[in-house]
Amino acid sequence: MHEAPPTPSPTSPAAPAEPLSHGLKQRHLTMLGLGGVIGAGLFVGSGAGIAVAGPAIVVSYLIAGALAMLVMRMLGEMSAAMPASGSFSVHAERALGRWAGFSVGWLYWFLLVVVLAVEATAAAQIAHGWVPGVEPWAWVLLFMVVFTVANLTAVKNFGEFEFWFASLKVGAIVVFLVLGGLAVFGLLPDTDPVGMTNLTGRGGFLPNGWSGVVSGVLTVVFAFGGLEVVTIAAAETDDPARAVGRAVRSAVVRILFFYVGSMLVIVTVLPWTAQQAGLSPYVKVLDAIGVPSAGQIMNIVVFVALLSALNANLYGSSRMIFSLAERGEAPRGLLKVSGGTEGSSGQPGGVPRRAVLASVAFGFVSVLLNLLWPDTVFLYMLNSVGAVLLFVWALIAASQLRLRARLEQEAPDALALRMWWFPYLTWVTLAGLLGVLLLMLTDDAARPQVLWSAGATALVLLVAVGREWRERRARRDPSALTDR
Numbered sequence: 001m002h003e004a005p006p007t008p009s010p011t012s013p014a015a016p017a018e019p020l021s022h023g024l025k026q027r028h029l030t031m032l033g034l035g036g037v038i039g040a041g042l043f044v045g046s047g048a049g050i051a052v053a054g055p056a057i058v059v060s061y062l063i064a065g066a067l068a069m070l071v072m073r074m075l076g077e078m079s080a081a082m083p084a085s086g087s088f089s090v091h092a093e094r095a096l097g098r099w100a101g102f103s104v105g106w107l108y109w110f111l112l113v114v115v116l117a118v119e120a121t122a123a124a125q126i127a128h129g130w131v132p133g134v135e136p137w138a139w140v141l142l143f144m145v146v147f148t149v150a151n152l153t154a155v156k157n158f159g160e161f162e163f164w165f166a167s168l169k170v171g172a173i174v175v176f177l178v179l180g181g182l183a184v185f186g187l188l189p190d191t192d193p194v195g196m197t198n199l200t201g202r203g204g205f206l207p208n209g210w211s212g213v214v215s216g217v218l219t220v221v222f223a224f225g226g227l228e229v230v231t232i233a234a235a236e237t238d239d240p241a242r243a244v245g246r247a248v249r250s251a252v253v254r255i256l257f258f259y260v261g262s263m264l265v266i267v268t269v270l271p272w273t274a275q276q277a278g279l280s281p282y283v284k285v286l287d288a289i290g291v292p293s294a295g296q297i298m299n300i301v302v303f304v305a306l307l308s309a310l311n312a313n314l315y316g317s318s319r320m321i322f323s324l325a326e327r328g329e330a331p332r333g334l335l336k337v338s339g340g341t342e343g344s345s346g347q348p349g350g351v352p353r354r355a356v357l358a359s360v361a362f363g364f365v366s367v368l369l370n371l372l373w374p375d376t377v378f379l380y381m382l383n384s385v386g387a388v389l390l391f392v393w394a395l396i397a398a399s400q401l402r403l404r405a406r407l408e409q410e411a412p413d414a415l416a417l418r419m420w421w422f423p424y425l426t427w428v429t430l431a432g433l434l435g436v437l438l439l440m441l442t443d444d445a446a447r448p449q450v451l452w453s454a455g456a457t458a459l460v461l462l463v464a465v466g467r468e469w470r471e472r473r474a475r476r477d478p479s480a481l482t483d484r
C-alpha cells in the first residue's frame with residue numbers, strides 16, 4: 001500500500017510523485033476535453049432552453065459557455081503549474097486550507113456518483129427500446145460491469161473508450177453543422193434558402209425578452225459540467241503541465257463553437273416554436289432537411305454520449321476519492337494501486353482499484369435508488385447535487401485568486417498557462433456564478449436544487465470544520481483524543 005505523500009507547499013510547482021500510471025496520451029486528453037461536455041444535455045436538453053429563450057438561446061449559450069471557459073482557464077492555469085490527480089480539490093486545499101480541499105473533493109465525488117445513476121438508467125432505457133426482451137436493470141448491470149472492468153484494468157482503456165466516444169460525438173456535431181449550414185443556404189436537394197425568417201419572426205430574436213435569455217442560461221449552464229475531468233486526467237500523462245495546457249487551449253473555444261454553432265443552426269433552420277422540452281431539436285432539424293431515420297441516428301449518438309459520461313464520471317470519481325485518501329481526507333485503504341508497469345506484458349500498473357470499486361459501489365446504490373424510488377429518495381439525492389457544480393466552480397475561482405498571487409511571487413516560471421486579465425476576470429466569474437445561484441433561487445423549478453445543494457454543502461463543511469477542530473485539539477492535548 002502506498003502511503004499518502006506530505007502536502008506540498010502551496011506554491012510548489014512540482015507535487016510529490018503519485019503512484020498512478022502515465023498511460024494517457026495527448027490525443028486521449030484532447031478528445032476528452034472536446035467530447036467531455038458534449039452529452040445528452042446538448043443533444044436533448046437544449047430543447048428546453050430553446051423553448052424558454054427562443055432564438056436568443058444562442059446568447060444564453062454564449063453567456064454560459066463564456067462562464068465555463070473562464071473557469072476552465074483558471075483551472076488549467078493551476079493544473080499546469082501544479083498537476084495532481086485531485087485537481088481542484090488539491091488546489092483548494094493549498095489555497096484555502098484543508099477544509100476547502102475536503103469539502104470540494106467530497107462534494108464533487110458525490111455529484112459524479114449520483115449523476116452516474118442518471119446516465120446509466122437513461123442509456124438502459126434507450127437500449128431497452130432496441131432490445132425489449134432485455135429489462136432495463138439488466139442493461140444497467142451490463143454497462144456498470146463493462147466500465148468497471150475497463151477502469152480496473154488500465155487507465156489507457158478509459159482513455160481509448162473516451163477517445164472513440166468523443167470522436168463519434170464530435171463527428172456527429174460536425175456533420176450536423178455541415179448539413180444544417182447547407183440547408184440554411186438552400187444547397188441541399190429540395191431545400192430553399194431559409195434567410196433570417198426564423199431568427200426575426202414569431203416574436204423576434206428575443207421573443208421572451210432578456211428574462212428568457214436568463215432562463216435559458218439557467219437551463220443550459222449545467223450542460224458544460226464535465227470539463228473538469230480533463231485536469232484530473234492530466235496527472236496520468238507523461239507531461240501533465242504541457243498536456244493540460246494544450247487540452248484546455250484546444251477544448252474551450254471549440255466546445256463553445258460546437259454549442260453555439262449548433263444552436264444557431266437549429267434556430268435558423270426551424271422556428272423556435274417548433275421545439276419542445278424533452279425532445280431533441282437535432283432530430284427535428286434532421287427530419288426537416290430530409291435525413292432518413294434521423295431519430296434512430298440521434299438515439300445512437302445520445303446513447304454513446306451517455307456511456308461516455310458514465311465512463312468519465314466513474315474515472316473522475318475514482319481519482320478524486322484516491323486523491324482525498326492521499327491527503328488523509330478519505331480511508332487510507334483506498335490508496336492501494338495495482339502493481340506492474342502499464343503497457344508491459346504483465347498486469348497494468350498504477351490503477352487505484354479500491355478507489356474505482358468504492359465509486360462503483362456507491363454508483364450501484366444510486367442506480368438502485370433511481371430504479372426503486374425515482375420520484376422520492378433518488379430525487380432528493382439528485383436535488384442535493386443540482387447546484388454543486390456552481391459551488392465547485394466558485395471554489396476553483398477563489399483558489400485561483402490566492403494561488404496566482406503566490407505563484408507570481410514565488411514560482412513565476414510555473415505559470416505556463418495564465419488566466420486572462422487577472423484578477424478582474426476571476427472576480428467577474430465569481431460574480432457571474434453568484435448571479436446564477438441567486439437567479440436559481442427566484443426560479444420555482446430550480447429553487448429546490450439550490451436549497452438541497454446548499455444543505456449538502458453545509459453538511460460537508462460542518463464535517464470538515466469538525467475534523468479540523470478535532471485535530472487541533474489532539475495537537476494541543478495528544479492524550480485527549482486517539483490518533484486517527
